[in-house]
Amino acid sequence: MSRGNHRLNLFLLLCVSSVVTILLFGFAVARRSRVSSVALLGVKPKPATPNLKIPTGYAGAPASTDQSNSAPQSEEPTRSTPEKALRAVAKDIPAASASKSKQRGNLLYFRTDASADSLGKLAVTSLDALDKISYSSELSCARVHFSAGTGVCLTREAVADGEKPGQAGLAFLFGLTSFTGYSAVVFDEQFRSVARNIKLNGLPSRVRVSPRGHLAAVTVFLSGQSYAALKFSTQTTIIDVGSGKVLADVETFSVTRNGEPFQSPDFNFWGVTFSHDENIFYATLWSTGKTYLVKCDLAKHAAEVIYEWVECPSLSPDNTRIAFKKRVGFVGGPAIWRISLLDLRTLTATPLGETRSVDDQVEWLDNDRILYALSENDKRTNIWALPVDPNGSPRLLLAGASSPAVVPGMN
Numbered sequence: 050m051s052r053g054n055h056r057l058n059l060f061l062l063l064c065v066s067s068v069v070t071i072l073l074f075g076f077a078v079a080r081r082s083r084v085s086s087v088a089l090l091g092v093k094p095k096p097a098t099p100n101l102k103i104p105t106g107y108a109g110a111p112a113s114t115d116q117s118n119s120a121p122q123s124e125e126p127t128r129s130t131p132e133k134a135l136r137a138v139a140k141d142i143p144a145a146s147a148s149k150s151k152q153r154g155n156l157l158y159f160r161t162d163a164s165a166d167s168l169g170k171l172a173v174t175s176l177d178a179l180d181k182i183s184y185s186s187e188l189s190c191a192r193v194h195f196s197a198g199t200g201v202c203l204t205r206e207a208v209a210d211g212e213k214p215g216q217a218g219l220a221f222l223f224g225l226t227s228f229t230g231y232s233a234v235v236f237d238e239q240f241r242s243v244a245r246n247i248k249l250n251g252l253p254s255r256v257r258v259s260p261r262g263h264l265a266a267v268t269v270f271l272s273g274q275s276y277a278a279l280k281f282s283t284q285t286t287i288i289d290v291g292s293g294k295v296l297a298d299v300e301t302f303s304v305t306r307n308g309e310p311f312q313s314p315d316f317n318f319w320g321v322t323f324s325h326d327e328n329i330f331y332a333t334l335w336s337t338g339k340t341y342l343v344k345c346d347l348a349k350h351a352a353e354v355i356y357e358w359v360e361c362p363s364l365s366p367d368n369t370r371i372a373f374k375k376r377v378g379f380v381g382g383p384a385i386w387r388i389s390l391l392d393l394r395t396l397t398a399t400p401l402g403e404t405r406s407v408d409d410q411v412e413w414l415d416n417d418r419i420l421y422a423l424s425e426n427d428k429r430t431n432i433w434a435l436p437v438d439p440n441g442s443p444r445l446l447l448a449g450a451s452s453p454a455v456v457p458g459m460n
Contacts, residue, residue, distance in 0.1 A: 154175050154176055154177040154458040155175070155176045155177070155455060155456065155457055155458045156173055156174070156175055156176065156455070156456040156458065157173065157174050157175075157176055157179075157420075157432075157447070157453055157454070157455055157456075158171070158172070158173045158193060158194075158195040158200060158453070158454040158456065159172055159173075159174075159193065159432065159447070159450045159451065159452055159453050159454065160172070160190045160191070160192070160193050160450065160451050160452040161182075161184070161449055161450050162429050162430055162449055162450070162451065163429065163448065163449025163450070164449070167184060168189075169189035169190060169191070170184050170185055170188070170189050170190075171184070171185040171188040171189065171190050171193055171200075171202055171236075171240060172184045172185070172450070173240075174447070175458075176414075176455075179446070179447055185236075185240040186240075187240070188202050188204065188234060188236060188240060188242075189202075189204055190202040190203055190204050190452065191203045191204065191205065191231075191253040192253050192254070192255060192256045192452050193256065193452045193454060194256045194257050194258045194265075194452070194454045195258060195454040195456055196258040196259065196260055196261075196262050196454070196456065197258070197259075197260060197261050197262030198237060198238060198262055199235065199236075199237070199243075199258055199262035199263075199265075199290055200235070200236045200237070200238075200258065200454070201233050201234070201235055201236075201256050201258055201265045201267070201290065202233070202234045202236060203231065203232075203233055203234075203249065203253035203256050203267065204231065204232060204233075204234055204253075205230065205231050205232075205253075206230040206231065206232055230248065230249075231248075231249040231251070231252065231253055231269070232246040232247060232248050232249055233246065233247040233249060233256070233265065233267055233288070234246050234247075235247075235265075235290050235293075244290065244291065244292075244293055245293055247267075247288060247293045249267065249269050250269055250271060250284055251269035251270045251271045251272075251283075251284060252269055252270040253267075253268075253269055254268045254269055254270055254283065254319060255267070255268040255285075255319055255320050255321070255361070255410055256268070257321050257322055257323060257410075258290070258323075258454075259323040259327040259330075260323055260324075260325055260327065261327060262290070263289065263290065263291070263327060264287055264288065264289065264290065264296070264323065264327055265287075265288045265290045266285060266286070266287055266288075266321030266323070266330065266332075267285070267286055267288060268283055268284070268285040268318075268319040268320065268321070269283065269284055270282070270283055271283060271284050276319070276360065276384070276408070281317070282317060283317045283318065283319045283335075284298065284300070285298070285299040285300070285318040285319055285321060285332065286298050286299070287299065287321070287330075287347060296347065297347060297350060299318040299321070299332060299345065299352070300316060300317075300318060301350060302345060302350050302351055302352045303350065303351050303352070304316070304334065304343065304351075304352045304353070304354065305351070305352070305353050305354070306341075306353075306354040307354075311354060313336045313337065315335070315336055315337060316334060316335070316336055317334070317335040317336075318332050318333065318334055318335075318343075319332065319333050319335075319360075319361070320332055320333040320360060320361035320362055320410050321345075322362050322363050322364040322371070322410075323364070324364060324368050325368055327347075328346060328347045328348050329344065329345070329346060329347075330344075330345050330347065331343065331344055331345065331362045331364060331371060332345055332352070332362070333359060333360050333361060333362065334352070334354065339357065339358070340357070340358055340359055340360050340376070341354045341356070341357055341358075341359065342354070342355055342356040342357070342359035342362055342371070342373070342391070343355065355396070356391060356396060356398070358375050358376065359371070359373045359375065359391065360373060360374045360375065360376065360386065361373055361374050361409065361410035361411070362391075362410075363410055363411045363412060363413060363419070364413075365413055365416055365437075366413055366415065366416050367416050368393075369392070369393055369394060370390055370391060370392055370393060370437070371390070371391045371393060372388065372389070372390055372391075372401075372411045372413070372419050372437065373388070373389055373390075373391060373411075374386035374387065374388055374389070374407055374408065374409070374410075374411075375387050375388075375389045375398070375400075384406070384408070385406045386406050386407055386408055387400055387401075387403075387404075387406070387407075388400070388401045388403045388407050388411065388419075388421065388435065389401060390437050399439055400439060401435060401436075401437060401438070401439060401441060402435060402436070402438065402439060402440055402441040402442055402443065403421075403433070403435050403443045405423060405425070405443075407421050407423055409421045409422045409423070409451075412453045412454060412455055413455065414434060414455055415455075417436060417437060418434055418435065418436055418437065419434070419435050419437060420432055420433065420434055420435075420446060420453045420455065421433055421435070421453075422450070422451035422452060422453065424451075429448075429449050430449070430450065430451040431445055431446075431447065431448045431449065431450065432445075432446045432447040432448075432450045432451065432453050433445060433446060434446040
């Protein structure tokens with residue numbers, strides 16, 4: 050009997066220890082799950098009135114050449130092999146050290162997925178030393194972009210709306226809650242959050258920060274989760290990153306085509322790219338199974354169709370060309386996108402040298418090369434570089450990475 054009692058006591062002790070461990074772990078998760086109070090995007094804003102004022106400093110401002118995402122044209126980025134990228138994935142580097150290399154050349158902000166330990170983490174590296182990577186210890190992103198000292202990370206929240214932070218740990222641990230919300234986090238060069246998080250209405254899809262860092266364009270899926278589908282709904286909003294205020298929902302813009310009003314209940318917009326004049330931007334418009342390139346005026350809440358079959362446009366640093374993905378094949382068939390280049394002066398489009406299907410909004414490395422993320426056969430995603438030349442060949446730039454954002458180095 051004494052041996053049985055001894056075993057029973059040991060069993061009870063193990064049970065008590067397990068419960069204490071679970072409680073402590075739940076408490077730790079709750080502390081890490083806290084998110085700031087957010088400026089709600091909530092219901093789509095009403096169309097702007099004629100009295101809408103764009104914040105001072107960027108509406109109609111003249112172009113500034115030193116804000117373009119251009120690298121010296123003679124500089125060739127260092128090739129990074131998958132092995133180098135894997136070796137670079139180490140323990141978190143303190144956020145304060147993330148920008149120490151910013152004086153040494155052009156930087157590349159990105160989302161990493163080189164290993165399970167670093168999956169989704171915000172990272173930055175110098176294009177002159179791609180094997181030296183700094184990781185954020187706090188921010189993980191579905192999409193990220195950075196410009197002029199301001200970054201926006203689209204991330205998911207671990208606390209359900211209305212749930213008390215103190216209850217989140219155990220609820221999450223036992224599967225009673227999940228990642229139910231998404232937000233946009235504004236951060237600086239040192240990965241520090243510099244504004245209240247901005248709550249999003251759906252699944253993150255695209256984000257772009259304007260050349261001077263005043264505005265951000267965020268696209269989310271309200272329904273569906275892929276542009277390959279025939280049925281989906283998006284919301285694209287222009288946000289003042291300093292205040293978190295929504296300046297516009299692009300769906301409220303008046304649209305013209307060939308000088309005539311153009312409207313349809315199935316309009317969806319995504320893939321914003323800003324010009325040097327941050328008041329002017331380009332975007333994709335979807336309607337009745339067809340995509341259009343629209344040129345938008347933020348102050349006027351107006352958009353004009355200027356070309357067809359353009360998705361996820363990206364404006365060149367010199368503002369003369371747009372790199373984009375063009376869907377080939379028939380609508381309803383397998384989604385295959387080909388990277389092409391549109392000359393805005395002549396409105397002529399040219400397919401580029403990448404023959405694989407690329408479902409991404411490309412980023413310009415300089416006026417002659419673009420970057421994009423590509424995942425093949427459900428393997429990890431890599432960033433590739435491609436000359437904007439019909440005969441150019443893609444080459445691997447950085448393995449285990451996506452959502453590239455190029456930032457010119459400081460002289």
